[in-house]
Amino acid sequence: MSEQIVIIGAGQAAVQAVTTLKAEGFAGSIIMVGDEAYPPYQRPPLSKAYLLGKLERERLFLKADSFYPEAHCQMLLGVSARAIDRKAMTVLLSDGSRKPYDKLLIATGTRVRQIQVPGAELPGVHYLRSIADVDRLSPEIVAGKKLAVVGGGYIGLEVAAVAQKRGLEVTVFEALDRLMARAVSPQLSAFYEQAHRAEGVQFCFKTGVEAFEGHGKVERLRAGGKLYPADLVLVGIGAIPNVELAKEAGLTCQDGIVVDRFCTSVSDPAIFAAGDCTRHHGHNGEEIRLECVQNAIDQAKHAALAMLGKPTPYREVPWFWSDQYDLKLQIAGLSRPGDQLVVRGDPATRKFAVFHLREGKVACVEAVNAAPEYIVGRKLIADGTPIAAARLADTAIPMKNIV
Amino acid sequence: MPKIKYIEENGKEHVVEVPVGWSVMEGAVKNLIPGIDADCGGACACATCHVYVDPAWNAKMPPMGDMEETMLDFAQDREATSRLSCQLKVTEAMDGLVVRMPKSQH
Structure with missing residues (x-):
């Protein structure tokens, strides 16, 4: 019998996992279980263009409906997972059915606090x-x-x-x-x-x-x-990771389902997790839980590859954005108390960036309407390039030539 | 509905209808055309929807904003007609538009 992958959750991570499985030629079947009424959609525009009435609902959906059958993915919407039986390798759903899995991906995200x-x-x-x-x-x-x-x-x-x-x-x-x-x-x-x-x-x-x-x-x-x-x-006072199912199934959780570098549960090699619901090793090694699109997408890619027996370690630098008025905020990396802060540009111009330096390297960049600072900053973080604070602060040096 | 031709890096062509008001990026993503990632969903935040506009069409494209200009500055393999497809809003006049995808979005 061909292999079956069950995905609990129908958000950004779930759809990315299906995309990667399809791209890698996965020939088995996929079942995606989502408790909302809608197929996977983008959440970031909800508090921005969609609320403003500038984006129709249809444009929120991440894929055309035809994508899912083409990827051998059966979508069960308005259904939630009730329990994971790790011994029998099945997931019990709210409609009473049990879905057997060879590999299970938990992408349950968070809920509002x-x-x-x-x-x-x-x-x-x-x-x-x-x-x-x-x-x-x-x-x-x-x-x-x-x-x-x-x-x-x-x-x-x-x-x-x-x-x-x-x-x-x-x-x-x-x-x-x-x-x-x-x-x-x-x-x-x-x-x-x-x-x-x-x-x-x-x-x-x-x-x-x-x-x-x-x-x-x-x-x-x-x-x-x-x-x-x-x-x-x-x-809007934060979010709580949806880990109850995992916890009840005996998977190690600490404010998030604990996964290794390959997005595999540390408690069960047949179970994977991706996105907001995971506690994982960040790009610099520290244990973190992130709530962002980047992490959902990138972890899902790694989880899908691991499910296919092609594990590659997750080391991506996280990035975030926020739109308020005409201000586009783009952040890469993770700051820490004690970082040296370097401001580049004048906030009064509504175009500037704050670099967070740690041990002589950029650990995080916060850029407001400042794409070069963001993009180069992100690369400096990924490469771990040493750089002097005075250089970063000097707007006479274009970001392109900053190193 | 305007028809847009997307050409993958390997030469494979896809012609699809894209509703007016959508972006060229959405036309690709919703129609499962590979080669455009659009990780941020069209917020001009990630530069993973880079395309090359056919030179014959370039002059008919909307002008480039500062943000797009600078994001593209750092894209791989930028060419004279490079654009971020999330910033190209489809109009009736774009019927027949041809865009090519780059080797990689990252």
């Missing part, structure tokens, strides 16, 4: 992760309404930018003292705060939300002991 305060269940309190979430939120994005954004991270700020453009009054509540604190340097945080303020967004820092209140729907929120009126709320 829910806010645990009174009133959190009131209508008008939104999260943003799926098409369905945006389709619920979108009709409420109406000029003149007051939007409270809880959490000053990527999702919260991208939604704030869209809503501000659409004429809402936006206030962002952030528990820490700066924006995107987990992800970017203080210089970037300050720049983005100023950019949003210039558009009219208001901020309450070091302000945890205590409750949502209202009759039948959210009307205000209580934060830092004060009441703020709100017609709608968007909560």
Whole structure:
């Protein structure tokens, strides 16, 4: 009998795995299990162009429908996996069926972290992760309404930018003292705060939300002991990896399914994992869990190759992007507290970059409307090229000639 | 609907209809034409949708933005008619457009 691969999840990693399996000539069958109603789609535009109404739903889908049968992939949508039986090598689905596997790929991604305060269940309190979430939120994005954004991270700020453009009054509540604190340097945080303020967004820092209140729907929120009126709320306070299935099946998990360099579970050679749900060795060796398209795509490629008996180690430098107003933020690498920060260019021009130097090499670059800095920075990180801070800061030297 | 011809690096040709308003990149990806990765989905963030526009068509393409220009500067094997296909919005006037794909997107 030919080999069968089961993929739990139907996101970016799942579709990439199918793409790579197809490209490598995999002749067996694939079953992809997704608990949403839609075939695999891009999530990044959800909080950007799709929410803004500039991108039709159809354009979110990653592949044409005909792709899946051509790749010998049967897609089961609106179905979730309930249990993995590692001994029998089967996956139990919510429709009661059991699917046997020779190789299993877990690409379950993350789910939103829910806010645990009174009133959190009131209508008008939104999260943003799926098409369905945006389709619920979108009709409420109406000029003149007051939007409270809880959490000053990527999702919260991208939604704030869209809503501000659409004429809402936006206030962002952030528990820490700066924006995107987990992800970017203080210089970037300050720049983005100023950019949003210039558009009219208001901020309450070091302000945890205590409750949502209202009759039948959210009307205000209580934060830092004060009441703020709100017609709608968007909560963006992070994500939790979907590891329960893996954990129950006895696979090692530590805030993510632990995989080796080949995206194989450290507990079972027939099980692989890719994307947001994995804890893995980053390009510089440290153990990390990432939430980004790059990692989903690249890990899925490596997992697919490993499933085919052609393992290659995953060492890609991670990269991220965010669109807010006319600002394109591109980040490569991972920063660490204690890195030496070097600013190249003048933030006032809305075109600059922050390099993070560690032991004389670039560890991370944050580029705002600055593609050369981003692209060359990414290469410097991958190659581990030693470079002087003064050189990076000198805009008289074009990035092309920086080394 | 405008028809676009995509030519793979090995010479294989694909002619597909692409809706007006979509990008040349989307036309390739949705029709399973190999050679364009478009990892970022069209956000002009990754430079993995590089194409060579047929010289006869180059003048009819929309102007290049700063971001695309600089991203292309660092693409492998850039030529005079290199573009990022995610930035080429399809119009009726592009019926018959021909693009070629490079050896590699990375």
